[in-house]
Amino acid sequence: MPPREKVSKEQVLNTAFEMTREHGFEELTARKLAEKLGSSTQPIFRVYENMEMLKKDLFFKSAEFFSDYMLKKCNKSTPVYLSMGMAYIELAQSESHLFKLIAAIEDYGTDAIKEFLQQGDCMELLEKLPDTKTLTEKKKKELFLMVWMFTHGIATMVTSKRVTLSDKEIKKMLTKAYEGFVAVQKEDG
Numbered sequence: 001m002p003p004r005e006k007v008s009k010e011q012v013l014n015t016a017f018e019m020t021r022e023h024g025f026e027e028l029t030a031r032k033l034a035e036k037l038g039s040s041t042q043p044i045f046r047v048y049e050n051m052e053m054l055k056k057d058l059f060f061k062s063a064e065f066f067s068d069y070m071l072k073k074c075n076k077s078t079p080v081y082l083s084m085g086m087a088y089i090e091l092a093q094s095e096s097h098l099f100k101l102i103a104a105i106e107d108y109g110t111d112a113i114k115e116f117l118q119q120g121d122c123m124e125l126l127e128k129l130p131d132t133k134t135l136t137e138k139k140k141k142e143l144f145l146m147v148w149m150f151t152h153g154i155a156t157m158v159t160s161k162r163v164t165l166s167d168k169e170i171k172k173m174l175t176k177a178y179e180g181f182v183a184v185q186k187e188d189g
Helices: 010-023 030-037 043-046 049-074 080-094 096-103 114-117 122-127 137-159 167-189
Strands: none
Touching: 010 043, 010 049, 010 096, 030 167, 049 080, 049 096, 049 167, 080 096, 080 137, 080 167, 096 137, 122 137, 137 167
16 A cells, blocks of 8 residues: 555645646636646545635635734834734735635635634724724724725725726725714714
């Protein structure tokens, strides 16, 4: 009997991630993945029960990739909502296959944005939101969620080529939306 192929879960996930980046998840098959790994499909199904389980891990890996990218783009000279928003839209365009995967309306037992808002790191970002000194933590979280939803909508429209917007136009829209959301949060008291 030939020796068992040594393919780790991490190797499978990382290879599937790169293949998804290049061609999209819908093009990823166990056979193509095995070929790229230089193995049979058995090692894949040894670490993943099925392709849906792999897709779930790819979703989380892609979301983490986007989050890390956006956080790296934060700088002191640009408001956090704008730098993160522009980074998200930029990445959605350049990594359209990953964006399609994380934008899919699929329930993996989590609400990523609400979970993010519960993390301690989030408070640091919330404190950096301009013109929000008088808002409560709850209002700041609501504001962040509204800005996120608006930004995601722009990213979806731009990436699907339903609208064509320049960076200048996107920045203007994000700024106006942010200012409007802040005003509403302040009115709500």
